[in-house]
Amino acid sequence: MTSPPDEGADARAVVVGVGLIGGSIALALRAQGWHVSGVDADGTRLDEALKRGILDAIGEDPEASLFVVATPAGAVVETARALLSRYQGESVLVTDVAGIKAAICLSIDDPRFIGGHPMAGSEQAGLDGARADLFVGASWVLTPGPSTPPGPYARLSGIFKSLGAQPLALQASDHDRLVAHVSHVPHLVAASLMNQASDAAEDDTALLQLAAGGFRDMTRIAAGQPGIWPDVCVENADAILEALDALTEQLSEVRAALSQGDRSTILGLLERASRARQALPGGATDPGQLAQVRIPVPDEPGVIARVASAASDLGVSMLDVEIAHSIEGDRGVLIVVVAQDHAEAYAEALRRLGFICTTQEL
Numbered sequence: 381m382t383s384p385p386d387e388g389a390d391a392r393a394v395v396v397g398v399g400l401i402g403g404s405i406a407l408a409l410r411a412q413g414w415h416v417s418g419v420d421a422d423g424t425r426l427d428e429a430l431k432r433g434i435l436d437a438i439g440e441d442p443e444a445s446l447f448v449v450a451t452p453a454g455a456v457v458e459t460a461r462a463l464l465s466r467y468q469g470e471s472v473l474v475t476d477v478a479g480i481k482a483a484i485c486l487s488i489d490d491p492r493f494i495g496g497h498p499m500a501g502s503e504q505a506g507l508d509g510a511r512a513d514l515f516v517g518a519s520w521v522l523t524p525g526p527s528t529p530p531g532p533y534a535r536l537s538g539i540f541k542s543l544g545a546q547p548l549a550l551q552a553s554d555h556d557r558l559v560a561h562v563s564h565v566p567h568l569v570a571a572s573l574m575n576q577a578s579d580a581a582e583d584d585t586a587l588l589q590l591a592a593g594g595f596r597d598m599t600r601i602a603a604g605q606p607g608i609w610p611d612v613c614v615e616n617a618d619a620i621l622e623a624l625d626a627l628t629e630q631l632s633e634v635r636a637a638l639s640q641g642d643r644s645t646i647l648g649l650l651e652r653a654s655r656a657r658q659a660l661p662g663g664a665t666d667p668g669q670l671a672q673v674r675i676p677v678p679d680e681p682g683v684i685a686r687v688a689s690a691a692s693d694l695g696v697s698m699l700d701v702e703i704a705h706s707i708e709g710d711r712g713v714l715i716v717v718v719a720q721d722h723a724e725a726y727a728e729a730l731r732r733l734g735f736i737c738t739t740q741e742l
Contacts (some may be wrong), residue, residue: 393446402450403510408543411512417441445471453478453611457487479612481523481552495523505605516544523552524684533684534703549688549698560619570602671723675714675737690729696722
């Protein structure tokens with residue numbers, strides 16, 4: 381097993397779909413010394429991206445080793461399959477940025493494809509919102525599958541880490557279930573609130589003039605690019621419906637308390653939400669609260685997926701994954717960084733799966 385290679389001065393990438401996310405990835409890679417080419421159905425957008433310095437070149441690059449598919453979710457499978465077919469080298473890596481993962485990952489059976497989803501965005505659309513620092517401090521979900529070898533995963537994780545992101549390994553199905561709660565439903569709710577206010581403003585023209593900070597904060601994401609959402613919502617409908625049902629129950633509880641004039645329940649709901657909001661993880665984690673779990677593993681497909689699955693089942697975040705050399709040529713050591721208070725339970729779960737592992741506080 382080898383460690384992920386240093387991309388060096390010859391690092392070359394192709395971004396397919398040069399919008400907000402694709403453009404930001406291109407800028408971020410270029411800032412790290414990559415040569416980045418772009419592909420997009422809109423030739424005018426490509427010309428503008430080249431003019432602005434977002435891209436080095438237009439068109440596919442036969443020397444590229446990294447291909448990022450930043451198209452709408454419905455086009456990812458066809459695009460990724462075509463790239464994997466045209467570029468056969470073992471060093472080739474293909475990833476995507478779609479907000480759904482299970483349907484995509486199940487449809488692409490190639491160890492060189494690793495699904496991805498950067499948890500970052502902007503209310504600005506297209507190239508106007510593209511920024512090299514968009515991913516700094518953001519979680520970047522990676523969804524290794526049964527055919528994903530440790531080396532390519534660690535290499536891709538390292539690339540995104542160099543952009544300032546925090547890679548996080550999840551099973552594709554877990555990703556879809558979780559983002560329904562923290563991304564998909566919030567976007568639909570923001571859109572609904574904005575539409576409700578807009579409809580009411582037809583009768584009361586002063587209404588939108590009263591929209592202060594709270595309303596603007598809650599509806600900010602409704603200004604995002606609408607075109608990417610139909611594919612995401614339809615493909616992840618089951619998880620979104622489940623999350624909407626849970627939200628409906630919460631709103632029903634609020635409505636009941638209001639109809640009964642129950643100040644105590646209303647206060648309790650608001651206090652609980654306030655505590656939960658204040659407890660949201662920040663962008664940085666104190667190294668003194670982290671631990672390494674060191675796992676000797678064979679260099680074979682599926683290892684990363686099993687290790688990630690064990691973490692996902694426990695609700696443990698894999699904050700970092702590295703590969704270290706082993707004295708045995710066909711083995712290596714996965715070094716997984718997790719919160720200290722989760723380390724031993726995670727290690728025990730891995731031992732039950734047959735892994736031999738140790739923990740060490742950082």
